[in-house]
Amino acid sequence: MTIFRRVGSECVADFREDEVRVLRKVAEEVVGLLTDGFDREDPVVERLFPDVYPADAKDSAEFRRFTEGDLKTAKIDQAGAVLAGLPEAGKGEVRLDAESAEAWLRAINDARLALGIRLELTDDTVVEYELEEALEQDAGSARVFQLSVYSYLGYLQESLLDAIIGVNNR
Numbered sequence: 001m002t003i004f005r006r007v008g009s010e011c012v013a014d015f016r017e018d019e020v021r022v023l024r025k026v027a028e029e030v031v032g033l034l035t036d037g038f039d040r041e042d043p044v045v046e047r048l049f050p051d052v053y054p055a056d057a058k059d060s061a062e063f064r065r066f067t068e069g070d071l072k073t074a075k076i077d078q079a080g081a082v083l084a085g086l087p088e089a090g091k092g093e094v095r096l097d098a099e100s101a102e103a104w105l106r107a108i109n110d111a112r113l114a115l116g117i118r119l120e121l122t123d124d125t126v127v128e129y130e131l132e133e134a135l136e137q138d139a140g141s142a143r144v145f146q147l148s149v150y151s152y153l154g155y156l157q158e159s160l161l162d163a164i165i166g167v168n169n170r
Contacts, residue, residue, distance in 0.1 A: 003159045004096075004156075004159045004160045004162070004163035005163055006163045006164075006166050007095075009097065009098065010095045010096060010097055010101075011095075011096045011101045011160060011163040011164060012093065012094065012095050012096075012163075013093070013094050013159070013160075013163075014091070014092070014093050014094075015086065015087065015091055015092060015093075015094055016091050017089075017090050017091045019091075019152075020086050020087055020089070020090065020091065020092070022149055022152070023082060023086055024083060024086060026082075026111045026115075026149065026153070027079040027080075027082040027083045027107060027111070028079075028083070029111075029114075030075070030076075030079040030107065030110055030111055030114060031076055031079045031080065031083075033045070033114065034048075034072050034075055034076050034079075035076065038072070043117050044113075044114045044117045044118065047113050047114070047117050048075065048110060048113060048114065049064070049068060049071065049072075051064075052064075074106075075106075075107075075110055077103070078103040078104070078106045078107040078110065079107045079110070079111075081100055081103035081104060081107060082103075082104055082107045082108075085100055085104065096160075098164075101160060101163070101164050102164075104160060105157065105160055105161060105164070108153050108156060108157045108160070109157060111153055112150060112153045112154060112157065115146060115149065115150045115153070116150065118146070119143070119146055119147065119150060121150070127147060127150060127151055127154075128151075130147055131144065131147045131148065131151065134147055
């Protein structure tokens, strides 16, 4: 599995072809959700754009009116940074400067939040147990694949964070 490491001022990782494909698909889905598929009633959109004042719908709507466009644009740009940083096709090395690494970290987080909502994961969910159960029920199911992607994104996020703060220096 890919692991980021710190090389000078950059975070560097070598991605396999299947990892590039999955990350491209995930980033494209986030962009699609935030553009053509943007629906305020979608639970994923609600999670990515939570009400700032949950007890006051009017104040939340007013705050959203002034901030949602910029936040949406930032999230699309962050997913775009993932797409721009990945090899066009096949395997390859990814080198991220500090700004790109932060964008990737946020984009991975958004993708994990979105996937977690779709999978109906909660704070109490132990993903490893969910994956074991899904494997026992149907090893070829979409849920197994989605849980695997969710776990991979968590691993990648942790790896990138460690590289950003210098844990994986080389």
